[in-house]
Amino acid sequence: MSTKTARIGAAELLDIVLDQGSFESWDTTPQQPPLSESYAADLEAARIKSGADESVLTGKGMIHGRPVAVIVSEFKFLAGSIGQAAVNRINAAITRATSEGLPLLAGPASGGTRMQEGTLAFLGMVAITDAVRRHKEAGLPYLVYLRHPTTGGVMASWGSLGHITVAEPGALLGFLGPRVYEALYGQKFPDGVQVSENLFRKGLIDAVVTPQELPELVERALRILQPSAVPASLPAPIGTTATSAGRDVWESVQISRNPRRPDTRMILASADDMLPLNGTGQGEKDPGLILALARFGEQRCVVLGQQRPRHPGTFSMGPASLREARRGMQLAQELGLALVTIIDTTGAELSAEAEEGGLAGEIARSLSDLIGLRSPSVSVLLGQGTGGAALALLPADRTIAAQNSWLSPLPPEGASAVIHRSVEQAPAMARAQRIGVDSLYGFGLIDHVVDEHEDAALQPREFAQRFCAAIAAEVSLARVIPEDHRLLRRQQKFQNLGTLGD
Template structure:
């Protein structure tokens, strides 16, 4: 597939992605290392062939009116290879973008580091990686568009560090170049493994998009990742902390299991904007969790949402879902965005694979990262909240709950089976264990209830709009907590649970 992909040069990509006549170059004449005659001839040929003076072009431009810094590879210049002069150009561009507080879009297309320059060129990947790290530590977006082909040291450094990483269709992407593999092992690398489409299936990149689709995607991402100029004012929540449910808690349990009840997917579909991300970025993708950048009103956030299986035999939340959740936590922390977690789960996956995949450890690590998260956070009880899978996404500055949601260590049937050796006492156990929203308010866990005088399943879109407004209001309250007090307040909330009810 990758051999049929037609490469586009850097100038063509810039003309497609940027607003007309908006590109301004940051490049000065490169200072090449001491050359031998053969390498000097290679460089001269590369300049004539590519029309550029190095393998990367840097500068600034507008994408649908938004200013961005850019680093774009020119593959026609010595296969886009990165030598010492290119390293200096890339690092300087990243540092300039950081100083100007500009988002950065990288478009690598490279065979890796430049063999003519040996180890010094290879070591330059460390300097580039450090510059990217500092840019991200400054809370600035770093977007990557992987182009055909990207391999070697470039793929193993600045090509794989994006907050969001997308790739062009049919691109060859991987650490090991096919020619190297063939030379080492005397056979071709298996077809399709290093394609952008396969990387998407494996959860290594977020999307496969054409160059023509990139401007709209980048603009949407930046609209969420960058602060609004004039934030909307949100009204205070209309629900009550001291909530009393007129229905029996068993009614809530049954309502939460209605297959027509709105889920995370529908909530994101009714948000003001939502940009789905894909997988852990480490070769795993689990349907049990949705990760997205989203905007509710003018409140931007990272969303981690548990997704109810569409079919009863689909696996529950597994270790990969929690690793994907931790990717979302890291995104929120690096970008200074609020984190919203949506809880709606029948429980964690119970299988040999889940045990060997470290499920218990992933729950523990998720809990640890959430309770220590520096970003503002909101958790949402949307439906069923069973066991460790629910607990793993629960800690937050503020918690809101749908009226017919609930939280318990086991489903009521499971608690009944343990204590009574039958599931027939499930309604009684639901009441006894105080799993309903009114009890969760009394305990001090839930701060706001989104009421369901009419069951959410009967009016799903309207309910999602109401829940979205509640999320926006909760975010607006969470971000007012002083950063210096955030962790202590969160700790106190969970240390003091139940004190008011005693």
């Protein structure tokens, strides 16, 4: 027996999400277009049924003491449909939020644009989309909570543009409403597709949360997305002397492959704040990459971290990973956050699916995006750094390396197979190709080496804490690079690699 998702009204949602007594309405009497007698009757009935004067409520309030602008649909008012008066109300609220420098939380629940108003209401989605675009271009957060149900033009405009998008459990979410689909095509739409949990599995939304959980999630996001009221002093860099303590690079390669070695998840778990995101937002999710918002000290960042596969011999990055990474790069630019990329990979996926998915092109586009990124950036060599999968996340203003990390076009065994037709010369190839931190420092690539005290796997928590401190220090140094010099400095860094010798 299926259970129907309960619909929460706009006023009830605001009572749950906003601090008690903090809501201030921005709404004025809606100016409706010319009405037919039947449409006027529909509007009057909707007002009586819903207790609202239109299908959206707008205003501002506080969430855990943080000011936030809100736009919330009232589904009981003509199924939350958007007519010209609602378009004007939404646009006015977005514009005001932008002018007041407020983050914006949207909570749509709608069947789409209002059929009684036809094409003009439909065209209103363009104006709303433009208002959201301008809000985001101002560097202000736009957060979306998709409620049951959200379909049609609303889902295809302001419902799908969030920097962070989460959804109500069990909510019906999709472009074409199932009733319309059945009327048009004479058959039922497949079950389980247009449901929030499925959208999460497919990487279309970042989380599924109840209304009661939403305030904590919004507050966590804004702790990272918004600067502190009082800027902290810049931390001093630590551990910048490159040294392998006389260790042979082949020993470092073997240490980096220890499955107990700290990974991206442990680094993020040691951050001062962290909020995981999910997928590309375009229907893909690759477990080889972790996308998150994080704060290291007072440094607010988007983090793209390669996650080592649990089973040896498997590759850790496919084309969907890089499309997810490029979502993170765009977030960093739109929100004025620093970008941190964490490299720890056995190599890119080698498969027909990866080739057909455009892996090579995604590596190229990732490189291009990173070189041209307007945000401050720090790349991190955490462990293994093999091939194009590593190169795709490498370009940055500053680069940190763990003491036993390395970077090479192929794993040493692969390089040995190419040159010697055998993997037995892997140790010699690792030395000859100069893949270790001492050489990378000498090339001019690495700025900061984090000491492992022999092996990070022996003290994983302490190492992760040292690494987080290093990230905070290097992000602070990347931030002080003048914006008009940032891209030229990156260009010169990679053009001049190796000219200093090692």
